[in-house]
Amino acid sequence: MAINYQLAKFSRAYGNASQIQATTLPEVVFAGRSNVGKSTLLNALLGNKNLAKVSQKPGKTATINFFEVPGCYYVDLPGYGFAQVSLKARQEWAKLINGYFDQKRRIATVVTLVDIRHDANKLDVQMIDFLRDRGLPFLVALTKADKIGRQARLQQADSLRRQFELPDDVRMIVTSSTAGDGIKDLRRAIEAACREA
Numbered sequence: 001m002a003i004n005y006q007l008a009k010f011s012r013a014y015g016n017a018s019q020i021q022a023t024t025l026p027e028v029v030f031a032g033r034s035n036v037g038k039s040t041l042l043n044a045l046l047g048n049k050n051l052a053k054v055s056q057k058p059g060k061t062a063t064i065n066f067f068e069v070p071g072c073y074y075v076d077l078p079g080y081g082f083a084q085v086s087l088k089a090r091q092e093w094a095k096l097i098n099g100y101f102d103q104k105r106r107i108a109t110v111v112t113l114v115d116i117r118h119d120a121n122k123l124d125v126q127m128i129d130f131l132r133d134r135g136l137p138f139l140v141a142l143t144k145a146d147k148i149g150r151q152a153r154l155q156q157a158d159s160l161r162r163q164f165e166l167p168d169d170v171r172m173i174v175t176s177s178t179a180g181d182g183i184k185d186l187r188r189a190i191e192a193a194c195r196e197a
């Protein structure tokens with residue numbers, strides 16, 4: 001049965017992992033560098049531009065935000081790796097993220113976002129290694145594809161797959177939240193992951 005995304009709504013923001021509600025539904029997690037387009041992609045998937053707050057300024061999302069979708073939760077994580085941030089803020093971020101992943105949660109998949117225009121960054125590699133070490137299911141969404149040409153997209157996708165040393169069974173989906181590329185594919189991949197979780 002098709003999921004009615006219009007029913008999706010904001011659930012809660014958590015600044016402290018210990019407060020996060022106990023798990024019932026599978027969770028689809030959005031992770032990636034600050035400003036990579038996590039909140040925008042989540043809005044594109046849910047077909048509602050105003051659900052998650054978007055900003056041109058990195059570091060917009062500083063809490064773990066839960067969105068209730070029929071059959072699952074979408075979880076918008078605060079981004080990592082923006083320059084103008086204090087050591088204390090970085091430590092808070094690590095505490096929050098580790099606190100979340102340390103809980104026995106029902107994670108359907110982690111959508112790991114990487115900007116298609118840039119080569120793999122140390123922090124992205126760390127994120128993917130972290131997910132692999134923990135045996136968490138994940139896929140990679142390359143974002144902002146509208147900013148480069150068709151040929152460059154394919155080249156960059158191949159190149160990033162090699163840089164991350166991704167096995168063939170890890171999906172990589174080229175997306176543009178503004179132009180709509182890859183949104184249907186990603187939605188299908190997420191729905192399948194939720195069914196299997």
Ligand SMILES: Nc1nc2c(ncn2[C@@H]2O[C@H](COP(=O)(O)OP(=O)(O)OP(=O)(O)O)[C@@H](O)[C@H]2O)c(=O)[nH]1
Pocket residue numbers: 032033034035036037038039040041053054055056057058059060061062077078079080143144145146147175176177178179
């Ligand atoms: N051209 C283009 N711009 C995008 C796309 N996705 C996001 N952006 C822009 O990128 C900027 C950051 O987007 P956000 O969705 O707030 O990024 P985020 O990853 O949630 O950032 P944090 O909350 O800081 O971690 C905004 O100016 C968006 O409009 C896309 O597909 N294409």
Ligand SMILES: [Mg+2]
Pocket residue numbers: 038039040053054060061076079
């Ligand atoms: Mg955000």
